Amino acid sequence: MRQYGRVDELLFRTGRADDADVLLRFWSIAAENSGRPTDTREAVERLLDRDAEALIVAERDGRVVGTVIAGFDGWRYHLYRLAVDPGERRRGIGRALLERAEKRLVRWGATRLDAMVLADNSLGQAIWATSGFSPQPEWRRWVKPL
Numbered sequence: 685m686r687q688y689g690r691v692d693e694l695l696f697r698t699g700r701a702d703d704a705d706v707l708l709r710f711w712s713i714a715a716e717n718s719g720r721p722t723d724t725r726e727a728v729e730r731l732l733d734r735d736a737e738a739l740i741v742a743e744r745d746g747r748v749v750g751t752v753i754a755g756f757d758g759w760r761y762h763l764y765r766l767a768v769d770p771g772e773r774r775r776g777i778g779r780a781l782l783e784r785a786e787k788r789l790v791r792w793g794a795t796r797l798d799a800m801v802l803a804d805n806s807l808g809q810a811i812w813a814t815s816g817f818s819p820q821p822e823w824r825r826w827v828k829p830l
């Protein structure tokens with residue numbers, strides 16, 4: 685059995701109104717940034733204003749080392765911005781974030797979670813696969829830029 689002792693030293697918390705700048709810096713180095721528009725301060729502030737609890741942050745000594753957004757729009761349950769500091773990977777932080785995200789969404793009635801994963805993101809696919817997610821090849825995302 686794998687020990688996740690170091691995860692116990694982390695603080696897991698939800699989002700705070702003043703998180704935007706630190707998150708933008710963190711995601712610029714830790715998140716999967718291909719294939720999507722650049723994050724903006726306004727967009728992050730909108731999330732924190734609308735549902736700060738959707739953001740789950742892992743911190744070590746006040747430093748952000750991981751994030752996930754567990755969003756509920758009233759109908760479906762989506763996970764976004766699963767990211768772990770490159771120097772802190774493979775220590776169970778991603779798994780611990782997903783466990784907390786799942787608990788939050790189950791409290792809102794979730795019976796199914798989803799995440800968008802780039803087809804060539806093997807790191808991402810590894811953690812989703814081991815966490816019980818599987819791809820739905822029969823679906824494609826359709827988008828309309830505004």
Ligand SMILES: CC(C)(COP(=O)(O)OP(=O)(O)OC[C@H]1O[C@@H](n2cnc3c(N)ncnc32)[C@H](O)[C@@H]1OP(=O)(O)O)[C@@H](O)C(=O)NCCC(=O)NCCS
Binds near residue numbers: 714807810
């Ligand atoms: C994907 C990511 C969040 C994983 O975070 P992490 O803290 O390293 O993951 P964990 O240590 O909790 O790993 C959980 C499991 O995922 C799988 N996994 C994670 N990293 C892996 C790797 N490099 N190779 C193979 N499997 C891996 C393993 O099954 C692992 O369990 P194990 O260590 O007991 O074998 C991290 O690599 C990351 O931030 N990647 C860049 C951003 C990204 O791609 N996010 C996903 C967007 S869809």
